[in-house]
Amino acid sequence: MYNILNFTLEELQDWMKENKESAFRAKQVFSWIYKDVWNFDDMKNIPGTLKEKLKESFIIDIPKIVEVYESNVDDTKKLLLSMQDNNLIECVLMKYKHGNSICVSTQVGCRMGCKFCASTIGGRIRDLSSGEILAQIMVAQRYLGERISNVVLMGSGEPLDNFDNVIKFLKLVNAEYGLNIGQRHITLSTCGIVPKIIELADLKNKLNDENSKVISRGEIIKSYIPYVQEELEKGSNVHMLASPLHSLLQGQTGSRKYKQLLSSANVKKDTLIQILNVILETMPQDILWN
Numbered sequence: 001m002y003n004i005l006n007f008t009l010e011e012l013q014d015w016m017k018e019n020k021e022s023a024f025r026a027k028q029v030f031s032w033i034y035k036d037v038w039n040f041d042d043m044k045n046i047p048g049t050l051k052e053k054l055k056e057s058f059i060i061d062i063p064k065i066v067e068v069y070e071s072n073v074d075d076t077k078k079l080l081l082s083m084q085d086n087n088l089i090e091c092v093l094m095k096y097k098h099g100n101s102i103c104v105s106t107q108v109g110c111r112m113g114c115k116f117c118a119s120t121i122g123g124r125i126r127d128l129s130s131g132e133i134l135a136q137i138m139v140a141q142r143y144l145g146e147r148i149s150n151v152v153l154m155g156s157g158e159p160l161d162n163f164d165n166v167i168k169f170l171k172l173v174n175a176e177y178g179l180n181i182g183q184r185h186i187t188l189s190t191c192g193i194v195p196k197i198i199e200l201a202d203l204k205n206k207l208n209d210e211n212s213k214v215i216s217r218g219e220i221i222k223s224y225i226p227y228v229q230e231e232l233e234k235g236s237n238v239h240m241l242a243s244p245l246h247s248l249l250q251g252q253t254g255s256r257k258y259k260q261l262l263s264s265a266n267v268k269k270d271t272l273i274q275i276l277n278v279i280l281e282t283m284p285q286d287i288l289w290n
């Protein structure tokens with residue numbers, strides 16, 4: 001059995017064709033699902049024979065709300081959700097003047113080990129599929145009776161440690177036939193897996209949304225430098241700080257461009273020299289400054 005929420009429209013159209021059904025049925029099925037009809041039998045314009053085929057191949061995997069915790073300070077609510085395999089995850093609903101926001105989980109547990117975080121105590125149990133991340137928004141919308149317009153990937157799990165499913169989720173949540181939440185209304189929080197931050201930035205074009213604000217590698221470098229400067233002033237270890245920067249520059253040619261970027265980030269000269277020296281110690285010849 002497949003979870004139909006993991007499917008894009010194109011994938012469901014392909015399934016329809018493989019099962020000798022018209023491709024346009026895929027859009028009809030999704031229009032029911034995203035209007036909160038989560039039972040194939042209730043989809044009125046779907047023929048009975050197709051309903052049977054759908055029931056044989058798919059489930060609509062919506063988690064159950066086990067508990068709701070309400071804040072006594074504001075309207076924030078935390079939903080405890082039970083998955084098909086009985087694992088528990090949480091999502092958090094926040095009401096703002098500009099609309100409803102949700103913080104979703106991307107993994108059951110987490111293996112990142114941030115000292116302040118309870119999600120990591122039992123380690124990572126498993127990744128959530130793209131559909132399981134999406135279903136948190138769907139069940140929360142039904143619970144609220146209102147549209148959710150902003151999404152933060154900051155619940156349990158490190159999104160970039162579940163990269164492929166999270167990228168597919170970003171595509172699904174943004175789709176016009178689905179929840180249609182714009183990329184500008186989605187925030188991905190990471191504890192700092194630098195190679196994956198770079199991969200995400202490089203995917204900018206593939207995410208296929210001209211209005212999206214996925215920051216480029218250059219922008220990451222520019223915004224990282226002031227942080228490095230601040231940390232150095234506090235006496236933090238320069239090698240540790242320079243290492244993510246080194247990763248950002250690795251594989252890049254056009255070192256002049258990055259030298260300019262570093263210069264334009266308003267770094268004090270001493271700091272810049274200190275950082276560059278550390279990078280130069282380990283940097284491959286093809287990206288040495290000139």
Ligand code: SF4
Pocket residue numbers: 110111112113114117118119120155156157158190191
């Ligand atoms: S990455 Fe997020 S969920 Fe994982 S341990 Fe750190 S703070 Fe917790």
